[in-house]
Amino acid sequence: MAKRPAVGLRRQGGVANVIMIVVALVFMVLFLLLPLVTVFAQAFASGLSGYIASITDPNTLSAIWLTLIVAAVALVVNVVFGLAGSWALARFRFPGRLAILTVLDLPFSVSPVVAGLMLVLLYGRQGWLGPWLEAHNLKIIFALPGMIIATIFVTLPFVARELIPLMEEQGADEEEAAILLGASGWQMFWRITIPKLRWGLLYGVLLSNARAMGEFGAVSVVSGNILGLTDTMSLDVKALYDGYNIVGSFAVASLLASLALVTLVAKTVLERQFLTRSTKEEVSA
Amino acid sequence: MAGHVSIRDVSRRFGAFTALDAVSLDIPAGELVALLGPSGSGKTTLLRIIAGLDFPDTGQVLINGEDNVARHPRERGVGFVFQHYALFRHMTVAGNVAFGLQVRPRGLRPSKAEIKARVAALLDLVQLGWLADRYPSELSGGQRQRVALARALAIEPRLLLLDEPFGALDTKVRKELGQWLRNLHHDQAITSLLVTHDQEEALELADRIVLMSQGRVEQIGTPAELYTKPASPFVLEFLGEANRIAGVVGEGGLVRVAGTGDAVAQSIDPGHALAAAGQAVTLYVRPHDLLLEARADGAAVVRSVKVAGAFAKIEVVLADQVLTALTPLHRLPSLHLQEGSRARLVVAQGMSFPTQGAGGSLQFAAPRSFAMA
Numbered sequence: 001m002a003k004r005p006a007v008g009l010r011r012q013g014g015v016a017n018v019i020m021i022v023v024a025l026v027f028m029v030l031f032l033l034l035p036l037v038t039v040f041a042q043a044f045a046s047g048l049s050g051y052i053a054s055i056t057d058p059n060t061l062s063a064i065w066l067t068l069i070v071a072a073v074a075l076v077v078n079v080v081f082g083l084a085g086s087w088a089l090a091r092f093r094f095p096g097r098l099a100i101l102t103v104l105d106l107p108f109s110v111s112p113v114v115a116g117l118m119l120v121l122l123y124g125r126q127g128w129l130g131p132w133l134e135a136h137n138l139k140i141i142f143a144l145p146g147m148i149i150a151t152i153f154v155t156l157p158f159v160a161r162e163l164i165p166l167m168e169e170q171g172a173d174e175e176e177a178a179i180l181l182g183a184s185g186w187q188m189f190w191r192i193t194i195p196k197l198r199w200g201l202l203y204g205v206l207l208s209n210a211r212a213m214g215e216f217g218a219v220s221v222v223s224g225n226i227l228g229l230t231d232t233m234s235l236d237v238k239a240l241y242d243g244y245n246i247v248g249s250f251a252v253a254s255l256l257a258s259l260a261l262v263t264l265v266a267k268t269v270l271e272r273q274f275l276t277r278s279t280k281e282e283v284s285a
Numbered sequence: 286m287a288g289h290v291s292i293r294d295v296s297r298r299f300g301a302f303t304a305l306d307a308v309s310l311d312i313p314a315g316e317l318v319a320l321l322g323p324s325g326s327g328k329t330t331l332l333r334i335i336a337g338l339d340f341p342d343t344g345q346v347l348i349n350g351e352d353n354v355a356r357h358p359r360e361r362g363v364g365f366v367f368q369h370y371a372l373f374r375h376m377t378v379a380g381n382v383a384f385g386l387q388v389r390p391r392g393l394r395p396s397k398a399e400i401k402a403r404v405a406a407l408l409d410l411v412q413l414g415w416l417a418d419r420y421p422s423e424l425s426g427g428q429r430q431r432v433a434l435a436r437a438l439a440i441e442p443r444l445l446l447l448d449e450p451f452g453a454l455d456t457k458v459r460k461e462l463g464q465w466l467r468n469l470h471h472d473q474a475i476t477s478l479l480v481t482h483d484q485e486e487a488l489e490l491a492d493r494i495v496l497m498s499q500g501r502v503e504q505i506g507t508p509a510e511l512y513t514k515p516a517s518p519f520v521l522e523f524l525g526e527a528n529r530i531a532g533v534v535g536e537g538g539l540v541r542v543a544g545t546g547d548a549v550a551q552s553i554d555p556g557h558a559l560a561a562a563g564q565a566v567t568l569y570v571r572p573h574d575l576l577l578e579a580r581a582d583g584a585a586v587v588r589s590v591k592v593a594g595a596f597a598k599i600e601v602v603l604a605d606q607v608l609t610a611l612t613p614l615h616r617l618p619s620l621h622l623q624e625g626s627r628a629r630l631v632v633a634q635g636m637s638f639p640t641q642g643a644g645g646s647l648q649f650a651a652p653r654s655f656a657m658a
């Protein structure tokens with residue numbers, strides 16, 4: 001039914017259909033495809049050597065490096081928190097559970113810039129914890145720790161949001177069976193829980209990673225944009241652009257765009273895996 | 286080695302709700318005991334407590350005399366077959382069966398070759414050797430159930446707990462698997478506790494039946510004991526259908542139907558207090574113990590005659606009560622009963638449960654004056 005357009009639509013819809021398709025295509029090209037092409041066109045505006053020179057610029061290299069570090073730390077935290085948190089939230093009923101579930105969505109609803117400001121207000125020199133941090137010679141704002149915290153803040157819900165419904169749907173029967181068969185808690189976790197969740201976990205990791213590398217607002221507020229020191233790729237793109245280094249700016253942007261494309265493809269592949277697996281496994285559950 | 290399980294006064298509450306109320310029962314080593322009861326009577330809760338997946342508020346679970354409540358479930362040596370199989374969906378059939386052996390601590394773990402051989406032997410036992418490399422999602426319900434059983438047997442449990450193992454299967458498959466389980470149990474003599482809410486399954490398979498209701502044990506006994514000497518109306522009605530006939534006891538223990546005065550049964554222990562004339566009784570009579578005889582002056586009127594397999598089901602109305610009688614199909618023609626015909630009704634065998642004084646049923650038979658054609 002759903003696959004076949006209604007008979008009436010198909011017959012008289014010649015003109016209307018064509019118009020709608022054309023409009024959709026024009027929008028796609030205008031707002032999605034063209035900008036993407038522009039990024040790559042501008043990046044290679046002064047040829048391959050110009051591109052390579054831009055990418056291998058020391059400041060750019062440091063920005064790439066910093067982005068990787070921030071993303072990697074955020075990733076580890078997200079996986080650990082995502083697994084532990086969703087385990088607790090999916091398997092147990094305790095007072096305050098709903099409140100936690102609501103707060104978990106905060107990073108989705110708060111503007112990243114506001115998130116960054118909150119961190120400055122908390123950890124900055126004039127912030128609540130500022131004096132104490134300064135007394136102990138700990139620098140968070142305008143330094144790597146602040147950028148990591150900001151990134152973790154904006155990416156925290158991705159993994160947990162993916163895992164909680166999955167865990168609730170799968171139940172704990174298999175884990176209980178494993179324990180009764182003599183498995184230790186550790187064996188149960190690695191041999192049953194993780195494999196059961198692997199597609200959802202991977203999917204959540206992918207999304208949170210894309211967000212981590214692309215994050216601008218929150219990181220921008222807490223980093224202070226110190227060139228070569230606290231510049232991530234996203235910040236670097238803007239800094240280069242503001243300094244009229246168009247090729248350099250678009251070269252870095254092309255890297256980010258490539259990451260986005262890779263993520264998209266991986267996401268599509270995973271979704272397909274995920275769907276066929278879970279429908280298959282549902283039958284066996 | 287088979288375990289002797291002894292459950293003493295186990296209670297479990299969920300908030301204000303009492304799921305188990307001082308449950309005590311014994312499962313001698315090597316027996317197959319069925320835990321029978323309506324939905325929500327606490328069967329699964331009891332099973333989970335025995336396995337160590339849940340904890341009693343009070344009471345003890347002893348296996349071979351040792352208190353198991355403080356023991357980790359992993360160390361109890363319990364094989365558990367879940368109602369919904371709970372197979373490891375990301376492992377093959379062979380992987381599922383091997384799991385319990387692979388997770389043993391290094392010193393106790395069999396070698397790879399030994400594990401392989403054991404798995405093959407177990408899969409042969411459940412007749413699934415040819416499916417070793419399939420995933421659970423690629424099996425039928427009955428096949429999954431047998432994999433779950435093989436997986437539970439792999440750790441050589443002292444005790445096998447089965448939670449409605451055949452619940453999700455169609456009648457034919459569940460009968461086959463039930464019989465197969467019975468034979469397996471006969472060969473291996475593992476103490477087993479089988480949860481079911483199917484009374485027929487319990488009567489056919491079990492050495493003994495534990496009937497539960499609302500968190501309490503109603504009666505424990507062999508299938509024959511429960512069927513012929515139920516301790517309460519609940520037990521009687523749970524194990525097969527029964528008619529209730531309201532009557533009054535007359536002289537000589539003769540029971541007359543309230544309303545018509547027809548004599549339908551006679552007490553066979555006339556010394557009992559109930560035999561005192563004028564007392565009201567409720568007679569419980571199985572459909573096949575209700576005899577009908579076509580008679581123009583009979584007090585019962587046939588409402589319908591239906592053929593159900595090997596039996597004919599005859600519904601009659603007697604003094605505003607609708608009663609069901611079963612008769613072998615081959616006898617139906619000689620009864621000369623159709624819709625609307627009148628009949629005399631006699632109880633070949635029945636029971637009543639006097640309210641005063643607990644326990645015990647009173648037995649009734651056909652009136653002495655009655656002789657069936």
Ligand SMILES: Nc1ncnc2c1ncn2[C@@H]1O[C@H](COP(=O)(O)OP(=O)(O)OP(=O)(O)O)[C@@H](O)[C@H]1O
Nearest residue numbers: 299302304322323324325326327328329330331482
């Ligand atoms: N974790 C729980 N929290 C609250 N109530 C529970 C919990 N587990 C079981 N109960 C309640 O305890 C009662 C007994 O449940 P149980 O699962 O033991 O029944 P059962 O005899 O196995 O029923 P069924 O034949 O439907 O499986 C039910 O009323 C159920 O609602």
Ligand SMILES: [Mg+2]
Nearest residue numbers: 328329330448
């Ligand atoms: Mg149950």
